[in-house]
Amino acid sequence: MNHPPRRISLEDWDQRYAELVDAGLHEPAYGGPLRRHAESGDRRLTRLQLDNSAAALQLWNFLLTEEQRLRQAREVGWQILGTVKDLGTIPVMAYALRRVVAFYPDGAWWLPCLMEDQTRVLQTADSLGIDDSFCPVRAMLGAFANQAHFPLPDLLTCSVGATCDDVSALAQRLERMGHPILWWEVPHRRQPEPGEPAIPLPGGFHAPACQVALVQAELTRVRDALQAWSGQPLGDRQLRAGIGAANRVRKLLGELRWLGYTSEPCPLPALEMLVAEMLAIHFCSDQPESIHVLEQLLAEVRARVTAGLGVLPKHAVRVFWVNPVADLRVMNLLEDVGGRICGTEYLFCHALDLIPEDLPPLEALARCALADPMVGPPQDRSQRICREIRRFGAQAVVISRIPGASHCGLEGLVIADMVRDRLGIPVIEIEVPPITDALEPSLRTRLEALIELQKR
Amino acid sequence: MNTILYASPLVPVEWLAAHGVRPIWWRACDPRRIDAADCDVDRRGEPGSLLRGRRGVCPLAAAVVDSAARASASAVVLTTTCDQMRYAASWLQYQRRLPTFLMNVPSTWETETARSLYLAELERLSRLLVALGGTRPSNEALAEVMRDFDGARARLLGIRDRLLGRDLAAALITVRETAAPNEWPSVADSVPSSDCRPHHDLRQGGPLRLAMVGGPLSESDYGLFDWIEQAGGRIVLDATEWGERTLPRVFSAESTRRDPLSELADAYFGTIPDVFRRPNHMLYEYLSRELSARHVHGLILRRYLWCDLWHAEVAVLKACSPVPVLDLDASDSEASSSERTRGRIEAFLEMLP
Structure with missing residues (x-):
């Protein structure tokens, strides 16, 4: 940690990378200067402020080489599983298999941002009748159609039921385009009725035992299909190992989030924290490496916290962020106006909760699937958000609406009302499209207003 | 007689009627018309939490919320067949002005699991109807109601070309x-x-x-x-x-x-x-x-x-x-x-x- 931590531009990273190499930087095979990603299409990097650590370099390189990793997997004969609308359940099962890699096709929603729309996946989606009244995840449809990004998976799974209509509708289109889908049901999580057996879920929710049993039956069906597809057994022994590995990721993220969101000054920028959290969903197509990347990042953060160093001025206003942003630049923007992230609910908080290891594996995974904040009512999600706000000591909340998303029309009202009612802290709602450049002045003004309000 | 407001074809009217409650299909004025008198109010009874016209909210879901919140029915039954209506039901539950039953209707339908969930939800609905004063029907009573509605539908379809x-x-x-x-x-x-x-x-x-x-x-x-x-x-x-x-x-x-x-x-x-x-x-x-x-x-x-x-x-x-x-x-x-x-x-x- 010869350089004090700070956020630097991609231009600055050119110099920084050279210095790190001169100092004997040891990189994995996917390593290299960040500049090359921008030159090969990820142009948004040129507009971002990035953490200057070697650990952050590795994180970005890991993230931005996923397509390459998937192609390499295909070349060496590994099977590829696409897990649509699945925030951290089926990938845990898939990574318990050998020579199988699972990825999250919905993740294509960041392509229009990262590539500043040069990829034309949104235009392709438009041409298929999926316009911008849909969530930006419509980029997934474009990516399947133009086949210029990830290799086509050998098998697709998709959870439906209590899921957003956008993804459900898009997945149906995928199937009609010739990509068979194994659909599995997740029911809307409801409160157990009086006298009805209730099961505790990770994250503090409860569900009726019958709902847990139902999801377990669905996961058994998926497990059977994965066994047949891969030609490998996927019994309790393998699943336990898979859960153990997933929990390793979740434990690392647990400590990283605690240090990242509570330490003063802020030890790691919001952007890198967001990318790190996303690894929980599908491990960026390489579970062992995702563990290594997180270990490096955590080591860096620990060192910074011990040294009392951070990337932002002390006493930045502590903001809790709800929903992931389609444009990564907005995470920079919050910090530019004097805020910092102190707690997040990026729609996959259940993928950060530890999976119970003292239960039959499929029951444990069923409980996790039902703990998905989007599966239940927004009241549940709001309660969890309130709890997390208290835990991290946030002073204000930003609800970042995803344009066109079927759940964003109404849930923001409940979350904002409950946060104001219970905690009495300010809440603003903003909407973040894949590229915010044209909206940046108004977004900046709204964020500034929130920050100024708390600084008084 | 207790009235049950509902708005989904996946809720069998026979099941409601056989419990001795009166099924009322949701009706409203134009769901796209924003009328101050129809405005939703927030949990504290203050006007303002207007759903209609809110970006991203289905006009129909907003209209159902508005009118259900003012309805004199004993309960409203909505289903999970669309995400907007699922969130509308949650909003009504959050408002706590009318008992709202959100029936899980599975999206998948080719498995026994899905069918069993649907049946289980009918049983859960039955418990609500009984709690509201209805009576769990015997098989014979349910069958009779089913025959009545089947006959009614057949008669209607028999004259549909003339309507x-x-x-x-x-x-x-x-x-x-x-x-x-x-x-x-x-x-x-x-x-x-x-x-x-x-x-x-x-x-x-x-x-x-x-x-x-x-x-x-x-x-x-x-x-x-x-x-x-x-x-x-x-x-x-x-x-x-x-x-x-x-x-x-x-x-x-x-x-x-x-x-x-x-x-x-x-x-x-x-x-x-x-x-x-x-x-x-x-x-x-x-x-x-x-x-x-x-x-x-x-x-x-x-x-x-x-x-x-x-x-x-x-x-x-x-x-x-x-x-x-x-x-x-x-x-x-x-x-x-x-x-x-x-x-x-x-x-x-x-x-x-």
């Missing part, structure tokens, strides 16, 4: 509330007379035969039928969400006698083709069969803005349909678009081969 579009649409709602035939418009009143026959017959052989598919049509949308008829068309298949498409199949007499609840579940959950189902090929099989059987000349898809489920199917319908398709989206401001809609309908009919 005006708006009268058939209204009767298709009524038959989701009561099996009493005197609740329907009489055929004598409804058969298109010389006065109300299409004003602009484009063909000497009679009006153009059209089908309509898509999301729900509320009463305020029935003007569409009038415009179509005035433009020289006639809806011979109302396959919108609250139309003929979502009626259950005819009950098997033997299954009804043996296990009426199971037969009820099979007739509704097992056979109603809808856009939310995964996979949804049953919908296309239904359309293919019915468009052909009814010699349809053109298909109108009517959907609400922000309805992803129908919107995503527009391109597929256009590609699969054997006849031309007109895509009509209904926004929040119908007042400004109604003439546009009418013009598009007229142009569509003019260009039909």
Whole structure:
């Protein structure tokens, strides 16, 4: 940690990378200067402020080489599983298999941002009748159609039921385009009725035992299909190992989030924290490496916290962020106006909760699937958000609406009302499209207003 | 008698009626009209939490919330068949002004797990109805109610070709509330007379035969039928969400006698083709069969803005349909678009081969 931590531009990273190499930087095979990603299409990097650590370099390189990793997997004969609308359940099962890699096709929603729309996946989606009244995840449809990004998976799974209509509708289109889908049901999580057996879920929710049993039956069906597809057994022994590995990721993220969101000054920028959290969903197509990347990042953060160093001025206003942003630049923007992230609910908080290891594996995974904040009512999600706000000591909340998303029309009202009612802290709602450049002045003004309000 | 407000064809009216409650189908004024008197209020009873017109909120879901919150019914029953309605139910539960039952209707339908969930939800609904003062029906009582409604639907479908579009649409709602035939418009009143026959017959052989598919049509949308008829068309298949498409199949007499609840579940959950189902090929099989059987000349898809489920199917319908398709989206401001809609309908009919 010869350089004090700070956020630097991609231009600055050119110099920084050279210095790190001169100092004997040891990189994995996917390593290299960040500049090359921008030159090969990820142009948004040129507009971002990035953490200057070697650990952050590795994180970005890991993230931005996923397509390459998937192609390499295909070349060496590994099977590829696409897990649509699945925030951290089926990938845990898939990574318990050998020579199988699972990825999250919905993740294509960041392509229009990262590539500043040069990829034309949104235009392709438009041409298929999926316009911008849909969530930006419509980029997934474009990516399947133009086949210029990830290799086509050998098998697709998709959870439906209590899921957003956008993804459900898009997945149906995928199937009609010739990509068979194994659909599995997740029911809307409801409160157990009086006298009805209730099961505790990770994250503090409860569900009726019958709902847990139902999801377990669905996961058994998926497990059977994965066994047949891969030609490998996927019994309790393998699943336990898979859960153990997933929990390793979740434990690392647990400590990283605690240090990242509570330490003063802020030890790691919001952007890198967001990318790190996303690894929980599908491990960026390489579970062992995702563990290594997180270990490096955590080591860096620990060192910074011990040294009392951070990337932002002390006493930045502590903001809790709800929903992931389609444009990564907005995470920079919050910090530019004097805020910092102190707690997040990026729609996959259940993928950060530890999976119970003292239960039959499929029951444990069923409980996790039902703990998905989007599966239940927004009241549940709001309660969890309130709890997390208290835990991290946030002073204000930003609800970042995803344009066109079927759940964003109404849930923001409940979350904002409950946060104001219970905690009495300010809440603003903003909407973040894949590229915010044209909206940046108004977004900046709204964020500034929130920050100024708390600084008084 | 307790009244239960509901708005989903996947909730069997027989199940509600057999419990001795009065099923009332949701009705409202134009779901796209923003009227201060209809404004929702927040949990503290203060006006302001207006859902209608809020970006991203389905106008129908917002209208259901607004009117359900003011309804005098004992409870409202909504379903998970679309995400917007699922969130609308949560909003009503959060407001706590009317008991709201959100029935889990699985999207998958080809597995025993899905069927068992649907049955379990009917049982859970039964517990609510009993708690509200209803009576759990015996098999015999349920079977009798099923036969009544089956008969009512058969009678209605028997005269459907003789009803005006708006009268058939209204009767298709009524038959989701009561099996009493005197609740329907009489055929004598409804058969298109010389006065109300299409004003602009484009063909000497009679009006153009059209089908309509898509999301729900509320009463305020029935003007569409009038415009179509005035433009020289006639809806011979109302396959919108609250139309003929979502009626259950005819009950098997033997299954009804043996296990009426199971037969009820099979007739509704097992056979109603809808856009939310995964996979949804049953919908296309239904359309293919019915468009052909009814010699349809053109298909109108009517959907609400922000309805992803129908919107995503527009391109597929256009590609699969054997006849031309007109895509009509209904926004929040119908007042400004109604003439546009009418013009598009007229142009569509003019260009039909």
